[in-house]
Amino acid sequence: MKTLLYKNTTISYTDSGAGTTIVLLHGFLENKKMWQDYVPFFSEKHRIITIDLLGHGKSDSLGYVHSMEENATAVHEVLKHLKIEKTTILGHSMGGYVGLAFAELFPKSIQKLVLLNSTSREDSAEKKLNRTRAIKAVKQNYVSFVSLAIANLFSENNRARLADKIENVKTEALKTPLQGIIASLEGMKIRKDREELLQQNLFPVLLILGKKDPVLNYEDSISQIEDTTAELVSFEDGHMSHIENKEELKTILLDFFE
Numbered sequence: 001m002k003t004l005l006y007k008n009t010t011i012s013y014t015d016s017g018a019g020t021t022i023v024l025l026h027g028f029l030e031n032k033k034m035w036q037d038y039v040p041f042f043s044e045k046h047r048i049i050t051i052d053l054l055g056h057g058k059s060d061s062l063g064y065v066h067s068m069e070e071n072a073t074a075v076h077e078v079l080k081h082l083k084i085e086k087t088t089i090l091g092h093s094m095g096g097y098v099g100l101a102f103a104e105l106f107p108k109s110i111q112k113l114v115l116l117n118s119t120s121r122e123d124s125a126e127k128k129l130n131r132t133r134a135i136k137a138v139k140q141n142y143v144s145f146v147s148l149a150i151a152n153l154f155s156e157n158n159r160a161r162l163a164d165k166i167e168n169v170k171t172e173a174l175k176t177p178l179q180g181i182i183a184s185l186e187g188m189k190i191r192k193d194r195e196e197l198l199q200q201n202l203f204p205v206l207l208i209l210g211k212k213d214p215v216l217n218y219e220d221s222i223s224q225i226e227d228t229t230a231e232l233v234s235f236e237d238g239h240m241s242h243i244e245n246k247e248e249l250k251t252i253l254l255d256f257f258e
Contacts, residue, residue, distance in 0.1 A: 001058065004081050006074045012058035013051040013078050017043025020111070021087040022257060023075065024050045025095030027117075028184055029149060029173040031057025034092070034242065041250055046257060049087070051078055053098060055180020066183040068094075068191045072101035076109065088257060090114040092242060093215070094184065100194040103203070112204045114256065117239045119216055120224055122193035131189040138181050146173045146181075155212035155238035165243050198228050205230035206256045208249070213239045231256070 004011045014032060016039055024035045032050035042048050052059035054066040054074060062070065075098065079087060088111045091099035096118025103110040123131065138145040150170045154162060198205055207230050211218045216239065225232060233252055237244035 003058070004078055006077045007062060009054070009060045009062045009074075010058070011051065011054075011060075011074050011078060013049060014039070015047070015049055015082060017045075017047045019046045020257070021047045021049060021079075021084050023079070023087050023089045024048065025053065025075070025089060025091040025098050026050075026056065027091075027093030027095050028188065029056075029146060029176055029181070030092065030095075030169070031172055031175070033057070033172055034169075037246065038242070038250065038253075042254065042257070045254070047084075049078065049082070049084075051075055053095070053184075055183050056176055061177060061179040061183055064179070064183055064186065065190070066180070066187040068097045068101040068187060069105060070187070071098040072105050075102055076106050079109065085109065086111050088112040088114070090116060090253065091118055092116045093118050093239065094188060097188065097191055100197060101191075104194060104197055107202065110203055112206070112256065114206045114208065114253065116208045117210060117213060117216065117241055118207075119221055120193070120195045120198050121220075122191055123189055128189050131185045135182050135185050138178065138185075142178060142181075143174065146170065146176070149173070152214050153239040154244065155210065155214070155236075157212075158237055158244050162243060169240075169243070195224050198225055198230055201229045204256075206233065206252075207231070208233045208235070208241055208252070210235050210238045210241055210244070212237055215239045 026034045053071050055061035089099040096115040235245045
């Protein structure tokens with residue numbers, strides 16, 4: 001594990017392998033450990049960077065709102081420190097929002113983008129309200145909020161089959177500090193719509209969705225890449241494709257990275 005200071009805030013990252021660079025960005029309530037089954041596989045052919053986003057894992061919080069732009073700039077600082085000029089970004093959920101912000105802020109640095117169970121669209125009015133409710137709920141009962149939030153990310157038919165994995169995800173999620181959770185919820189709530197970025201076809205995009213994703217509506221999500229060059233991969237499961245569809249996902253991703 002390595003660290004970098006960004007605005008007097010510690011950013012934690014890992015750096016393994018050699019070749020073209022792939023940056024792996026985790027989602028809300030996750031951290032860079034979520035990629036531990038993927039890094040050895042990908043680093044056989046590529047240089048793999050995993051980064052803890054602000055207020056997650058071993059990275060500190062930076063104020064009371066962690067905007068997607070702030071996270072993207074922190075990611076860029078890590079790459080600049082490592083003298084990496086161009087990268088492919090794979091972002092899960094919130095990590096995808098950060099990947100899109102990165103592509104917009106640093107267009108010369110993005111090679112390809114994978115949106116894993118993520119979207120280019122901003123929150124709907126209802127979802128913004130739900131973020132505000134979530135902030136209230138996590139302040140009232142941190143453990144209950146985190147436990148429920150994690151279980152709800154998996155498709156119902158996988159919750160018994162993957163019970164042990166879900167417990168592991170919860171354990172890691174409960175390490176996320178309260179400030180990190182609230183600041184990220186605030187940041188996701190105010191994030192801008194970046195659908196236009198996909199419409200411009202400036203770089204290859206792979207959108208990976210779960211048909212039974214409890215967080216993202218599948219039909220709505222597909223419509224954002226109509227009339228674009230983006231590729232679509234659909235699984236029959238939920239929001240956690242990296243766990244629910246692990247082996248198939250590894251192959252698909254390695255193919256896209258080439």
